[in-house]
Amino acid sequence: MADFFNEWWSIWISILVIISILGCALLLWSQTKITIPLDADGKPLTDGTTGHIWDGNLQEQNNPLPRWWMWLFYITVVFALVYLVLYPGLGSNQGKLGWSSAGAYDKEVKAGEAQYGPIFNKYLAMPIEEVAKQPEARAIGERLFLNTCSQCHGSDAMGSKGFPNLTDTDWLYGGAPETIELTIREGRHGVMPPMGAAIGTEDDVRNVANYVLSLSGAPHDPIRAALGKPKFVACAACHGPEGKGNQAIGSANLTDKIWLYGGDINTIMETINKGRNNTMPAHKNRLSDAKIHLLAAYVWSLSNVGGLEAIDKQSKK
């Protein structure tokens, strides 16, 4: 019913459709026979033309269609009526077979799952490290990654501003295989609140930013860094007194040279002043458990390339 304002429109369309179909049959029937003169023996007295003459002498010959062709026309009428009983098409009538495009899609998905499910499920039973050792599993993982993850993390998984690099050993929430799987399944929501007011003036923020730069040994102003150090207490609640971050809450490690949003003084001040808010969407409703398992194995393998290459070489021997 959702397609119409009310039931009347559905009835109206049904009437039009049925009248049109029956009208076709009626037209065909009415044009099948004609009454013509007969000779003394009761045989048609025709000259084989239609009586049309063009250009003075160009006669149109009668070239009738075969009788079976006429029956084909009637069959199309019957087909149309049977179709409308079985399938949706007559107003909002759903048809006796209950067919729908959404239903056909679901059926195909089910068939696909039945076909490919066993391939995926084979890996679901294996630990992620073991899955990562299988070249076929990594190939599947790569295709899944290119379809699902590369839009944000890049085809090479090295990320870009705001989207973490997955090929290094620095992890906001931890790089253990199970943690990666959890991140993919449940998603992550990383929040850093705006800290400008808590730290103080614009000058104080610049001092703290210089201190943050000093943690990773990046070029900085030592005097400002020394002044900023006491103010870092506000940051230590999440990033820890040494600035090493905390994977339990996803706070970044500030002592390495890896920056999600940029490591220059202005970007760091912007981060402190305005905070950051970032989301990795949960994939549990988009991908099956088995696919998430394979993806986790692929992502884990990206930062453990050395180990995997050794495994590959060994298996080739």
Add this chain to the structure above:
Amino acid sequence: MKPTPIKQYTKEELAQSGQHFGEQVLFEVHKKIYPRITNGWFSKWRWILVWFTQLIFYGTVWLNWNDRQAVLFDLTSRKFYIFGLVIWPQDFIYLTVLLVISALSLFLFTTVAGRLFCGYACPQTVYTEIFMWVERKVEGDRNARIRLDNGALSPRKIALKFAKHSIWIGIALWTGFTFVGYFTPIHHLFSEILVWALGPWETFWIFFYGFATYGNAGWMREQVCKYMCPYARFQSAMFDKDTLTVTYNAARGEPRGSRSKHADYKADGLGACIDCGVCVQVCPTGIDIRNGLQYECTGCTACIDGCNDIMDKMGYEPGLIGYNTEHAMESGYTKAQMWKRVFRPRTLIYTGVLCAIIIVTAVTLLNRVPLKVNVIRDRGMPRVTDTGAIDNVYKLQIMNAEEQKVTYDIEVSGIPGIQIANTHVVEILSATDRSVPIRVEIPAGSAEPGSNKIHFIVRDQSDAQVVVNEKAVFLVPR
């Protein structure tokens, strides 16, 4: 009273026309045709063509090439295997070329000698020929068949009809099975039939194609040519006055009439046609060729063989019905003069264009590189590394159209210092494709801000001939 046109008459007109009028159905009732057997030069050639085309159709499908079926159109994985060739959807242009070649060949053959295709190679003709052979073997020739059909229902009639239709259905189902065998491996299909485990689509297509064969060759026959085939209707556009067509030599044949074998018919004022009606009896479309060229004529030449047989028995010259051109009939050309005119500008141009296309296609196919590459740049901003180098990331979809595992080298060029920062050696399995992430890096300041043209070169490590050069764009931030 005069014969009148077939049209809707008013009551007044009917009243004026006389006492008798009645209903007439405008659709024609099918009259069954009982073609009589012919033997002769042309019939022999048609049978050679039947054997030739059907050995290819029924046989090719059983051939193997390496570890697979030699000719297989694998629709689900979208790959067509034709002996050593693997055709991908990207090679669709070859199908277009094939259709162009077929169309041009048809134009050429039609211009030279009319409906050669219809008479000898069209599946409708070929299967009708096979089915009529079965019919003759079971029910006998024309007269026996007419007698059988007109006779009352008897055990013999039922047995003969049953035998004929059983054999027809058997041939039709084997044809359907062979047809499906081109799309799903036939050895596998055969074993599926043995244990009755066919899939729904395989079942449908075997029976559908089988039904179409049985219906068209057994029942529809000339109806297909007369009412369904468009070729009969547009062939006249390709005919000219030098086109060889099956022609009755009216000048020699008329006035027709029966006579005794030893009579001097010329003295009696008769032509060579003895009006025996064989040319009509053998015609599979039921026309009389003596009325001139008609759209129903498929150029099957049965009437030529039939008439020559009679001419031979009468001791007359053969060729009363034969291949002739309109010009030759009008101007009384000799055979040599007529054949010379086959080489006229129209046929020479068709031949030239056809040869050119075939040669170009053959050369392209021989030099076809069994490798295809699509380059897709990752959307989003280029990456600037710690050292100021600029990264762009690409997804290279590499399709290996060879039937073996191939290792490819990927190179990039177009900007000084440009290089691939991750892997540049890729292994792709036999006849598969794979998307490979490629990170391209340029040193700081080596290219202008904006978009820069670069080239990816993908090369088979073991065969330098297999190489593809693909354009791409490298973005440098402002």
